[in-house]
Amino acid sequence: MMTSTSAQAVLAARMGRRPDAPARNLAHVALVYRPGDGPAAAELLGLFAFELVDMGPHRETDEHWYSVFVDAGSTFEDNLVYLIPASPAQLALESHIARTRGADPELDAAWSAFDGFSAGDPERSFHFGFTYGSFDELETAARAVLAAGAPGGSLAGRVWKRNVFRPTPGFDPAIDERLAGSPLVADDDRRCLAPNGFQLWFGTDLLASNLLAVGQVLEMDHVFPRHPAG
Numbered sequence: 605m606m607t608s609t610s611a612q613a614v615l616a617a618r619m620g621r622r623p624d625a626p627a628r629n630l631a632h633v634a635l636v637y638r639p640g641d642g643p644a645a646a647e648l649l650g651l652f653a654f655e656l657v658d659m660g661p662h663r664e665t666d667e668h669w670y671s672v673f674v675d676a677g678s679t680f681e682d683n684l685v686y687l688i689p690a691s692p693a694q695l696a697l698e699s700h701i702a703r704t705r706g707a708d709p710e711l712d713a714a715w716s717a718f719d720g721f722s723a724g725d726p727e728r729s730f731h732f733g734f735t736y737g738s739f740d741e742l743e744t745a746a747r748a749v750l751a752a753g754a755p756g757g758s759l760a761g762r763v764w765k766r767n768v769f770r771p772t773p774g775f776d777p778a779i780d781e782r783l784a785g786s787p788l789v790a791d792d793d794r795r796c797l798a799p800n801g802f803q804l805w806f807g808t809d810l811l812a813s814n815l816l817a818v819g820q821v822l823e824m825d826h827v828f829p830r831h832p833a834g
């Protein structure tokens with residue numbers, strides 16, 4: 605496991621090489637949704653505080669596709685999420701998997717065990733994360749997502765909190781004070797590897813970057829500033 609000290613050494617070494625390095629970016633993540641779920645899936649990504657553009661019907665279908673700009677610097681090439689309708693081939697595969705799971709208790713048990721593990725330790729499940737420049741911004745977005753997923757919400761039962769990995773208590777009294785007033789820190793929280801890092805995990809069945817049957821874990825991150833004493 606990489607320790608905090610070695611992580612900083614790696615980062616420092618990389619920073620020294622960056623001026624000469626060719627430009628490469630994490631371009632986009634492509635997500636799919638089930639028939640009829642497009643508007644709800646788009647609403648969910650909008651609640652993450654992203655700018656969505658409805659691109660209209662996708663190719664040969666009536667279902668729409670969406671471009672999701674993660675921040676002000678996003679382009680159609682970089683820092684983007686695409687939301688598209690799942691293909692008939694994927695839906696057929698998903699249907700077969702669901703039938704097989706229903707008829708195979710061992711597969712069903714293994715599936716449930718993985719889901720249970722992911723609920724507690726979503727960091728080791730299929731996921732991707734977004735960083736927020738301020739904890740206030742993260743908290744506002746997170747509260748909107750939680751409200752939508754709660755009973756009576758616009759996305760009730762379709763998105764839910766999986767866990768919270770919070771900063772190390774006592775690392776910075778200012779962080780502790782800020783989190784003490786936040787509804788996002790629950791009794792089931794764990795520790796982020798970075799002592800000043802905050803990770804909030806959601807699960808959803810509205811969209812996925814792989815099989816919809818598995819669902820998708822989405823991560824909200826914020827790294828609090830390190831004070832000199834830290």
Ligand SMILES: [Fe+2]
Nearest residue numbers: 727732733823
């Ligand atoms: Fe992550």
